[in-house]
Amino acid sequence: MATFKGIDYFDIDSLLSEEERMVRDMVRAWVDDNLLPIIGEYYTERKFPKHLIPQMGELGMLGANLPEEYGCAGLNNVAYGLIMQELERGDSGIRSFASVQGALCMYPIYAFGSEEQKRKWLPPMARGEVIGCFGLTEPDYGSNPGGMITTARQDGDGWVLNGSKMWITNGSMADIAIIWAKTGDLDDPSSIRGFIVPTDTPGFEARDQKGKLSLLASDTSELSLQDVRVGPDALLPKSQGLKSALMCLTQARYGIAWGAVGAAMACFDEALSYAKERIMFGRPIAATQIQQVRLADMLTGITQGQLLALQLGRLKDQGRVRPQQVSLAKRANVNMACEVAREARRLLGANGILIEYHAMRHMANLESVYTYEGTHDIHSLILGQDLTGHAAY
Amino acid sequence: MKTVVCIKRVPDTEARIRILEDRNAIDTAGLKFIVSPYDEFAVEAALRLKESRGEGEVTVVTVGDPAAGEQLRSALAMGADRAVLVKGESSVDGLATARALAAELKDMGADLILFGMKAVDDDQQQVGPMVAELLGLPCVTVVTKFEVADGRVVCHREVEGGYEVVEAPLPAVLTITKGEYEPRYASLKGIMAAKKKPLEEKDAASVESRIGVQAMSYPSERPAGRIVGEGPDAVPELVRLLREEAKVL
Numbered sequence: 191m192a193t194f195k196g197i198d199y200f201d202i203d204s205l206l207s208e209e210e211r212m213v214r215d216m217v218r219a220w221v222d223d224n225l226l227p228i229i230g231e232y233y234t235e236r237k238f239p240k241h242l243i244p245q246m247g248e249l250g251m252l253g254a255n256l257p258e259e260y261g262c263a264g265l266n267n268v269a270y271g272l273i274m275q276e277l278e279r280g281d282s283g284i285r286s287f288a289s290v291q292g293a294l295c296m297y298p299i300y301a302f303g304s305e306e307q308k309r310k311w312l313p314p315m316a317r318g319e320v321i322g323c324f325g326l327t328e329p330d331y332g333s334n335p336g337g338m339i340t341t342a343r344q345d346g347d348g349w350v351l352n353g354s355k356m357w358i359t360n361g362s363m364a365d366i367a368i369i370w371a372k373t374g375d376l377d378d379p380s381s382i383r384g385f386i387v388p389t390d391t392p393g394f395e396a397r398d399q400k401g402k403l404s405l406l407a408s409d410t411s412e413l414s415l416q417d418v419r420v421g422p423d424a425l426l427p428k429s430q431g432l433k434s435a436l437m438c439l440t441q442a443r444y445g446i447a448w449g450a451v452g453a454a455m456a457c458f459d460e461a462l463s464y465a466k467e468r469i470m471f472g473r474p475i476a477a478t479q480i481q482q483v484r485l486a487d488m489l490t491g492i493t494q495g496q497l498l499a500l501q502l503g504r505l506k507d508q509g510r511v512r513p514q515q516v517s518l519a520k521r522a523n524v525n526m527a528c529e530v531a532r533e534a535r536r537l538l539g540a541n542g543i544l545i546e547y548h549a550m551r552h553m554a555n556l557e558s559v560y561t562y563e564g565t566h567d568i569h570s571l572i573l574g575q576d577l578t579g580h581a582a583y
Numbered sequence: 584m585k586t587v588v589c590i591k592r593v594p595d596t597e598a599r600i601r602i603l604e605d606r607n608a609i610d611t612a613g614l615k616f617i618v619s620p621y622d623e624f625a626v627e628a629a630l631r632l633k634e635s636r637g638e639g640e641v642t643v644v645t646v647g648d649p650a651a652g653e654q655l656r657s658a659l660a661m662g663a664d665r666a667v668l669v670k671g672e673s674s675v676d677g678l679a680t681a682r683a684l685a686a687e688l689k690d691m692g693a694d695l696i697l698f699g700m701k702a703v704d705d706d707q708q709q710v711g712p713m714v715a716e717l718l719g720l721p722c723v724t725v726v727t728k729f730e731v732a733d734g735r736v737v738c739h740r741e742v743e744g745g746y747e748v749v750e751a752p753l754p755a756v757l758t759i760t761k762g763e764y765e766p767r768y769a770s771l772k773g774i775m776a777a778k779k780k781p782l783e784e785k786d787a788a789s790v791e792s793r794i795g796v797q798a799m800s801y802p803s804e805r806p807a808g809r810i811v812g813e814g815p816d817a818v819p820e821l822v823r824l825l826r827e828e829a830k831v832l
Contacts, residue, residue, distance in 0.1 A: 193597060208653060212660060212774050220768055250771030263771035273771075 247318025261313030271448035278449030282555035283408030295322025325355035336379035361411025457534035584639035621699025660769035671787025677709030686788035715756035727762025
């Protein structure tokens, strides 16, 4: 399989360190060799390619920006972003798996967990031996997670959890779930705490979400917790209120801002080579103005997205990124990727609806990416509030 | 067990090569470089040997300009322990390169010196055997796999229509080809660790290069394909041409 050469119209590679390029090139080659040859089959069979998890773990792709002392690679955030970019160039479902494992499960254990919890869970999670899922969203509380009705009540020295969670990536294959629940009144979001719940605890159940038309190569599940009893060591001691859960989302959204660029690059690359080869009216369709406009628009969006993601990463590495900047980047780059994927699919004509090509798979996936981790609209309102001081949600 | 692997920085095999206007060198501006793929097999072989024995040290060495440090760091990221950059010109004269390497290698105390079977840029297949000659060591070329035991190395060599097994005392020089040693991906931890591993820069021994490139040119364009007919009727003619003209049947 030919290796992907990248899309780099503005020599953005020269803004990366040698180490960042090495990381990117390794994951790029891994995706070309191991993911792209099989993704179509797994997508149509609606299966997550589980056999790739040990490799991802061994190569260090899980929680790669967390410290080495917990078995992680200790990369900077730009290198981490480049991993997300390359994984999502393969498929949004694989990047979602890595985001959930790293940013939504390993990160809260790292940020809010006790030293004991970190030592117990992070190394096997980095190796991919323990899979995590993140339970925040509920059937009636998506964009408004503070309204959640899942509860955790103290019982002796442990806790009893009740409630249900929806749209949970990795839910059915997870070994542990990071469950967010209210420990106080239902109208008190500041009582929300995070819990590490082993999924084999009695009363915990995960059901595969049926009927998806997007992220087909991803495990999306509904969780139900009925009198799930956990010990005192399940509580993430430093988690405090909804803010802690939102901090995890900021980590994941950061990766998505990069991942979306990867999906767009895959679509553009496919569209460009198709346009050069596809002959219609006796000449390649690349020689028609309408396709050239499409390609120029795609390349422009990708280049803007690359620079946006890179500067976001540099700010994050300098410790001065604001969550609102992450919102802007997630919103802009996913929207751009949706446009690029749709235009690529159209350029491919009838072939564009086939699984042998990548554009429509990315296009369908990106509708989920547009919607999860803060919908496009919610990120508009986060920016609106930041600009005006008025909360409009 | 000390293993030294000699590697070379070469243009990416998938890169489009442009020749400079004075036609004696390629344009390296914006060109991506890699570790020559056969050298990667050799690095992989050295790492597996070390892992299977549970001890040893793998050193990677190259002769080239400082930019070749990038390829040494790639090998360190795969798992090599230390690297030596012999600063000098990467010459088209294999003997000049071999002399520069031999001067460095003679005091390194290596039990095994590995090369890729050839560098994929100039394909000369000279440097490995020449280094062996200069150091007075046995040399086994085109090795697909090898084992080390009791101060000897047993090598499987590719030969026409099969393979042969040969044995040599250590220290020895081997040149490795594609066989058992599919190179690993450099893990992210490996990439991070590579930064902390020693990379020594040394000046090359002064050696004269007696071969120079006079001219380079692009390969001639491939002739257009030919349609010999359509449907089953075309088969006899196609078979005739494959047999008589292309001589592949």
